[in-house]
Amino acid sequence: MKTVGLVVEYNPFHNGHLYHAQKARESTGADVVIAVMSGHFLQRGEPALVNKWARTRMALQNGVDIVVELPYAFSVQKAEYFSNGAISILHGLFCESFCFGSENGHIAPFLQTLQQMKEKSHLLEPLIHQYMNKGFSFPKAQTLAREELFENKLPLDLSRPNNILGFHYIRANNTLQKPMKPLTITRQQADFHEETLGSQSIASATGIRKAIFEKQNGLSTIEQYVPAATLEVIAQYLNKYGKLHHWDLYWPLLQYRLLSSSAAELANIYDVAEGIEHRLKEASLRAQNFSEFMQSVKTKRYTWTRIQRMLVHILLHVSKEDMAAAIESVRYVRLLGMNGQGREYLNRIKKNMELPLITRAASYKEALALDVKAAEVYALGLPPHSSHSLLQSEFNEPPIILP
Incomplete structure (x- = not known):
């Protein structure tokens, strides 16, 4: 088969x-x-x-x-x-x-870009570290290093999320x-x-989730963008559990974890680095909800996504040691x-x-x-x-x- x-x-x-x-x-x-x-x-x-x-x-x-x-x-x-x-x-x-x-939609540029980057990996890695030392986030440092080394001539646009x-x-x-x-x-x-829903039948998952949570008509708002089975499953889930999941539901748990952990304990959590644990603790004292907390924590060096991943690991209390063993294979x-x-x-x-x-x-x-x-x-x-x-x-x- x-x-x-x-x-x-x-x-x-x-x-x-x-x-x-x-x-x-x-x-x-x-x-x-x-x-x-x-x-x-x-x-x-x-x-x-x-x-x-x-x-x-x-x-x-x-x-x-x-x-x-x-x-x-x-x-x-x-x-x-x-x-x-x-x-x-x-x-x-x-x-x-x-x-x-x-x-991109074509496989050749992916293969060509991989080959070119392999050939110059010994030059690329030091450049990435140089940009990170200047305070840029890892994704931004990668982008700047590639632009400098390859002069924007790589076959694949690696600024696009699905291409990446x-x-x-x-x-x-x-x-x-x-x-x-x-x-x-x-x-x-x-x-x-993409956060908005257009007139076509295909929308991003981000836009669909935003519509579910923000629109008064609830699931009917997304009807043209999802198969009937998806609507049925979500409706059944709401009927059984009463809510759909989003970060705000976990804010009290996260806030408790941040406030009850010492800075040293937070520093031992996977993906927490470079002293950001102090910033996380300070922000958790001031913020009234998850969005407010994120706005006060985000920096040029740490992307929204990187911080959110870090927070999930804090929420689950996943240590660097736990993850090191788990990601070996x-x-x-x-x-x-x-x-x-x-x-x-x-x-x-x-x-x-x-x-x-x-x-x-x-x-x-x-x-x-x-x-x-x-x-x-x-x-x-x-x-x-x-x-x-x-x-x-x-x-x-x-x-x-x-x-």
């Missing part, structure tokens, strides 16, 4: 994701589409709108055959680690190819003994972080859901897989420690009666199986 892999978050699954899954299957002739999906906290340091089981159901009802989880250690990370984890899992599931959306992720997928794939075939499709209509594949076609494929390959395929979390508590902690903290954002129900789902919820 021919397979193609996708790296996704589905926050929530929208028409652009549907197009991506359909084009990936069509362009590769794949029998099976496998999505490796972030769990409860996402790459930009945000809680997912609905839990991973709800997002798995959205995917399986819209053309994806297998959904597996990208572990917390790789999902709440900068692009390099995020990509390494996702590509390793797809490779471990014997995907022959993987397909990602990008602003795609480049890291290609680089991670290139380190494998037997690389998968990479493919890319042009991202349709809406930009990655992917150690398992956790199955979240499959349909009949996906089930047939997994039955064919599972005996040959080098990584254990986890279908029952209770049997792998130690291996899943960070993911379990993420699920527990994620549940605490809800009212007590809903929180208890969601807490139980981490161990009691079997993989979703659709026909």
Whole structure:
């Protein structure tokens, strides 16, 4: 059976994701589409709108055959680690190819840019450090170093978010003994972080989430931008748990963690560096909500995304030592859901897989420690009666199986 892999978050699954899954299957002739999906906290340091089981159901009802989880250690990370984890899992599931959306839409510029940067890596790294020493954030330092070294003549525009992720997928794939075939499709209509909803049928996940939380008409506002199954799943989630997840729900928990931890304890948390722990503690005393806190903490050196990721690690109390061990390599594949076609494929390959395929979390508590902690903290954002129900789902919820 021919397979193609996708790296996704589905926050929530929208028409652009549907197009991506359909084009990936069509362009590769794949029998099976496998999505490796972030769990409860996402790459930009945000809680997912609905839990991973709800997002798995959205995917399986819209053309994806297998959904597996990208572990917390790789999902709440900068692009390099995020990509390494996702590509390793797809490779471990014997995907022959993987397909990602990008602003560029052609694979050749990604491969050419990777080659040129490899050839000059000995010059690029020192330049990046020079710009960081001048107070620039890591992403900005990378951009300035590339502009200086390559004089804006690289084949790929690495200022665009999907191009950046795609480049890291290609680089991670290139380190494998037997690389998968990479493919890319042009991202349709809406930009990655576009916050407004246009007249077309495709909008960004950012714009869709903003509309859900800000518009009076609620879910009806997003009806033209998402498949019917997505609307149904979100409505069911609201009916069951009462709320959709966003950072404001976790502000009291985060504020408590910041105020009750010493500066030395915060400095030991993963991604906390260069004395920012003092700034975090000071801001937590003054801020009345999460947005106000973020505005007072953000600096030229630290991007909004970098700070949010840092805060997730603080919220979960993930130490530098915890993360160092977890990101050495992917150690398992956790199955979240499959349909009949996906089930047939997994039955064919599972005996040959080098990584254990986890279908029952209770049997792998130690291996899943960070993911379990993420699920527990994620549940605490809800009212007590809903929180208890969601807490139980981490161990009691079997993989979703659709026909």
